[in-house]
Amino acid sequence: MSVYVALWDCPTCSHVGNLGPHTNCAACGSPRPKKVHFYLPENPIIVENEEEIAKSLAGADWICGHCTAHNKAWETICRACANPRSEDSEDVTIEEKEYEEGEVPVTGKVKRELNANELAHVREKAAPSSKRFLWLFPIIAIAIFALLFFWKRDGEVSVAAFEWERETEMLHNEIVQKETWDLPSEAMNVSSFQAIHHYNKVFVRNETRYRTVQVPAGTERYACGKVSKGNGYFRTKYCTRTIYKNKQEPYQQAIYMDVPVYSKKYRYSIWEWVKKEPIRASGKNQSPEWAKPSVDDMNKWKEGDKKAKYWVIVKDNEEKLHKEEIKFELWQKMKKNDKLPALVQGVTGTYKGLNLKE
Numbered sequence: 486m487s488v489y490v491a492l493w494d495c496p497t498c499s500h501v502g503n504l505g506p507h508t509n510c511a512a513c514g515s516p517r518p519k520k521v522h523f524y525l526p527e528n529p530i531i532v533e534n535e536e537e538i539a540k541s542l543a544g545a546d547w548i549c550g551h552c553t554a555h556n557k558a559w560e561t562i563c564r565a566c567a568n569p570r571s572e573d574s575e576d577v578t579i580e581e582k583e584y585e586e587g588e589v590p591v592t593g594k595v596k597r598e599l600n601a602n603e604l605a606h607v608r609e610k611a612a613p614s615s616k617r618f619l620w621l622f623p624i625i626a627i628a629i630f631a632l633l634f635f636w637k638r639d640g641e642v643s644v645a646a647f648e649w650e651r652e653t654e655m656l657h658n659e660i661v662q663k664e665t666w667d668l669p670s671e672a673m674n675v676s677s678f679q680a681i682h683h684y685n686k687v688f689v690r691n692e693t694r695y696r697t698v699q700v701p702a703g704t705e706r707y708a709c710g711k712v713s714k715g716n717g718y719f720r721t722k723y724c725t726r727t728i729y730k731n732k733q734e735p736y737q738q739a740i741y742m743d744v745p746v747y748s749k750k751y752r753y754s755i756w757e758w759v760k761k762e763p764i765r766a767s768g769k770n771q772s773p774e775w776a777k778p779s780v781d782d783m784n785k786w787k788e789g790d791k792k793a794k795y796w797v798i799v800k801d802n803e804e805k806l807h808k809e810e811i812k813f814e815l816w817q818k819m820k821k822n823d824k825l826p827a828l829v830q831g832v833t834g835t836y837k838g839l840n841l842k843e
């Protein structure tokens with residue numbers, strides 16, 4: 486256990502840092518206030534002297550109800566007015582206070598008067614200055630630049646040319662080899678064999694394993710804060726807590742095995758429509774058509790899904806060409822030299838895309 490010397494501040498003359506055990510202000514001689522606030526500075530004096538340690542633990546100081554003088558615990562009559570200490574009178578014992586670590590007060594309640602130098606510094610900081618908002622100008626400049634950069638307005642382009650591309654998926658009817666669990670009625674050349682259908686988890690045995698658990702193993706005392714003794718000293722505060730130790734604890738782990746389950750699987754041939762390379766047609770005009778299959782035996786071929794893309798090539802006011810994909814319904818109604826609404830950059834007028842209402 487350690488004992489520390491506390492400090493207190495004088496509210497009468499604002500003197501800071503009176504030694505805790507002193508019952509009168511070192512500057513003005515006033516007695517400690519009735520509700521004295523003891524605190525511990527960052528590097529407090531540690532009491533080493535056995536006699537002083539004993540005094541610090543003797544108990545809290547008491548304040549005389551007749552004259553408000555502060556007296557030590559072992560004093561039985563007031564040192565100022567000589568009235569005896571009494572439980573019936575207005576005598577007050579200063580309270581002990583417990584603090585958690587980190588909550589021990591480190592300053593007094595009296596604010597120190599600022600000296601002339603410090604006062605000047607504070608005034609300078611608070612003074613308004615025209616330079617305070619200078620940092621805003623680059624931010625405003627960047628914001629205006631960004632607004633102009635992203636600003637788009639309505640413009641106009643003219644239709645210069647058309648393009649299209651059409652694609653047809655081709656399917657070929659052919660015999661394919663297959664393996665399945667269920668046999669379709671159109672299957673040919675059927676054979677069967679045993680194959681693994683799935684696995685079953687089967688219990689084999691229980692195995693004893695060990696895991697680490699924490700069990701209580703008694704208690705320990707540790708420093709958990711400080712106690713203000715009510716006499717100008719603080720001492721270490723102690724708390725107790727449970728300590729734990731690791732223990733190996735056995736448990737049963739079930740062990741399983743994967744056992745394959747066999748079933749009858751079929752191998753067979755079957756006629757199927759199989760996807761082949763699609764056929765494509767494209768052009769730079771406004772007369773789209775679907776590609777014609779160039780195969781002899783149309784019994785063995787058929788057409789599948791169809792896809793198409795249509796583009797309009799527009800000319801902007803800087804004579805630059807832009808290729809835009811659009812819907813067929815709009816595309817087929819357009820004519821060369823038609824004017825189309827577009828979006829252009831607000832400042833430079835550069836083309837940024839079509840603005841068609843659908």
Ligand SMILES: [Zn+2]
Pocket residue numbers: 495496497498499500510511512513514515
């Ligand atoms: Zn004072």
Ligand SMILES: [Zn+2]
Pocket residue numbers: 549550551552553554563564565566567568
């Ligand atoms: Zn007294």
